[in-house]
Amino acid sequence: MVYDVIIKNARIPQGDDTVITNILVKDEKIAGFLDNVVGIEAKEVIDANGHLTLPGCIDSHTHFMYQGFPHRENFLTGSAAAARGGITTVIDMPCCSVPSARSVEQLKLKIELVEPQALVDYAMWGGVTGEDVREGWLHNVKEQADFGAVAFKVYMTPSVPTYPRVSDPEMYEAFKAVAETGLPIGIHAENFAMCDYFVKKFQREGRMDGPAWAEARMELAEKVAIQLGISFAEDTGARLHIVHMSTGIGAKLVGEAKARGLNVTSETCPHYLTLNYQEAMTKYGPLAKIAPPLREKKDNEMLWEGLNNGSVDFIATDHAPYEIESEKHKKGMNIWTAFPGIPGVETMVPIIVSEGYNKGRISLSKMVDILSTNAAKHYGLYPKKGAMHIGSDADFTIIDLEKRWTIDLKDQASMCGYTPLEGMELKGKVVKTIVRGHLVFEDVEGSTLKDLSDEELQRIVHKYPEGVEERYSEIFKEFPNLHSQEYEKSYRKEHPELIDQHIRGIKGIKVRPGFGKFVKRQSIQVLPRTITY
Ligand SMILES: [Zn+2]
Numbered sequence: 001m002v003y004d005v006i007i008k009n010a011r012i013p014q015g016d017d018t019v020i021t022n023i024l025v026k027d028e029k030i031a032g033f034l035d036n037v038v039g040i041e042a043k044e045v046i047d048a049n050g051h052l053t054l055p056g057c058i059d060s061h062t063h064f065m066y067q068g069f070p071h072r073e074n075f076l077t078g079s080a081a082a083a084r085g086g087i088t089t090v091i092d093m094p095c096c097s098v099p100s101a102r103s104v105e106q107l108k109l110k111i112e113l114v115e116p117q118a119l120v121d122y123a124m125w126g127g128v129t130g131e132d133v134r135e136g137w138l139h140n141v142k143e144q145a146d147f148g149a150v151a152f153k154v155y156m157t158p159s160v161p162t163y164p165r166v167s168d169p170e171m172y173e174a175f176k177a178v179a180e181t182g183l184p185i186g187i188h189a190e191n192f193a194m195c196d197y198f199v200k201k202f203q204r205e206g207r208m209d210g211p212a213w214a215e216a217r218m219e220l221a222e223k224v225a226i227q228l229g230i231s232f233a234e235d236t237g238a239r240l241h242i243v244h245m246s247t248g249i250g251a252k253l254v255g256e257a258k259a260r261g262l263n264v265t266s267e268t269c270p271h272y273l274t275l276n277y278q279e280a281m282t283k284y285g286p287l288a289k290i291a292p293p294l295r296e297k298k299d300n301e302m303l304w305e306g307l308n309n310g311s312v313d314f315i316a317t318d319h320a321p322y323e324i325e326s327e328k329h330k331k332g333m334n335i336w337t338a339f340p341g342i343p344g345v346e347t348m349v350p351i352i353v354s355e356g357y358n359k360g361r362i363s364l365s366k367m368v369d370i371l372s373t374n375a376a377k378h379y380g381l382y383p384k385k386g387a388m389h390i391g392s393d394a395d396f397t398i399i400d401l402e403k404r405w406t407i408d409l410k411d412q413a414s415m416c417g418y419t420p421l422e423g424m425e426l427k428g429k430v431v432k433t434i435v436r437g438h439l440v441f442e443d444v445e446g447s448t449l450k451d452l453s454d455e456e457l458q459r460i461v462h463k464y465p466e467g468v469e470e471r472y473s474e475i476f477k478e479f480p481n482l483h484s485q486e487y488e489k490s491y492r493k494e495h496p497e498l499i500d501q502h503i504r505g506i507k508g509i510k511v512r513p514g515f516g517k518f519v520k521r522q523s524i525q526v527l528p529r530t531i532t533y
Contacts, residue, residue: 062093
């Protein structure tokens with residue numbers, strides 16, 4: 001047999017040890033592992049050079065802002081950032097598009113629009129909001145689940161205008177509807193009344209400094225929100241998932257709930273493990289503004305501990321870029337009115353490698369679990385994704401564990417022009433990203449994106465695929481052009497050439513836009529509850 005690809009000299013994890021092997025790929029799937037490939041034929045050889053080769057890493061919490069907010073990001077730039085960061089599959093959130101994705105029709109539209117842009121594989125979160133409860137649209141939950149959405153997101157606090165928050169009783173109704181699907185319900189866990197009251201109080205008191213944002217949206221607001229979520233999960237049997245958990249106390253609560261036998265899980269983000277609000281919000285102000293906010297050094301340490309004891313299940317990024325000119329540093333904007341969000345998909349893997357594994361905070365097997373396997377299982381993508389088994393998709397993240405480098409804005413593929421992680425010195429870098437046996441990213445200057453013509457960029461980035469307006473005429477009637485108000489007022493709307501320039505400047509991409517494929521949820525899987533105190 002002639003194989004499609006041999007990935008040579010791959011150092012793959014075996015528990016907490018590694019072995020060097022050669023990985024055979026046929027039809028985009030792993031076809032075998034061989035110590036010696038003399039006499040084995042393949043159409044292509046990719047050399048891993050003895051570097052650590054992980055099952056493709058997954059970022060299960062991205063906001064790629066397409067369609068509707070193309071001044072912030074699109075699926076091409078977002079997935080290019082993912083590829084550069086060693087992420088082979090993203091799971092995109094339902095809220096940051098126009099319209100938001102809360103029905104099968106809206107999900108299908110979103111997939112059709114992002115398909116020509118995607119560079120890595122992608123699955124989709126489903127949506128459920130307060131409006132869906134009030135309007136009697138909860139039948140959409142099961143339909144989205146049957147279609148292949150992996151989970152459902154609810155917001156306890158207001159975020160995107162097209163994605164209304166849930167009141168507490170509405171959240172209870174949403175839990176009941178999602179419980180019937182067997183899929184996780186991810187909550188943005190901040191108590192609305194607490195956040196609203198203290199933000200207004202701090203504003204009255206004249207606080208305009210960066211740290212005020214974090215102090216107003218205090219730890220207690222997340223704590224009581226998680227407690228309410230756990231109570232609802234206990235009552236309804238829903239699989240509660242705490243997205244972007246920021247506090248150490250949150251990890252403690254999730255751990256206790258698991259120990260009681262509840263299906264409660266959580267993720268945290270690299271920034272909650274490495275940054276604290278006192279330093280970052282003083283230095284960066286609105287550019288470090290996120291919700292939930294950055295916390296304290298004690299939370300960094302408690303969240304690492306949570307990863308180790310099993311109360312935090314995996315890492316995701318909450319990648320949410322905004323446009324500096326119109327949404328972060330617009331004239332007259334302040335810490336209260338700037339939009340909350342930072343990027344992350346490009347730096348997640350290297351930060352966990354550098355600050356976690358290379359500094360001895362987590363073991364190799366733990367790193368594989370929290371960057372790849374656990375998210376794949378939790379969202380029903382395993383073992384197609386998140387596994388190095390024969391028959392699994394041939395997705396790999398290849399890491400040079402020794403390489404030292406510094407996070408530099410000018411190399412970022414995301415259109416987000418800021419990050420509070422800038423200047424962070426790391427040991428460990430993604431050198432190659434492989435999706436379904438194809439080299440998608442290599443840490444070199446050259447890129448397929450550099451040569452995209454104006455016409456191609458028009459077709460892929462600035463226009464919708466042919467016939468889409470007719471096929472989704474009902475949606476277009478309600479949301480003409482699918483543009484957000486924020487886009488209409490943005491800087492890049494007036495300067496679309498900046499988007500093209502940015503795309504052509506992205507380095508190291510080896511495939512063409514449209515390579516990435518939509519991945520449906522394969523099955524329903526529940527992560528084992530392993531708590532080790
Ligand atoms: Zn988010």
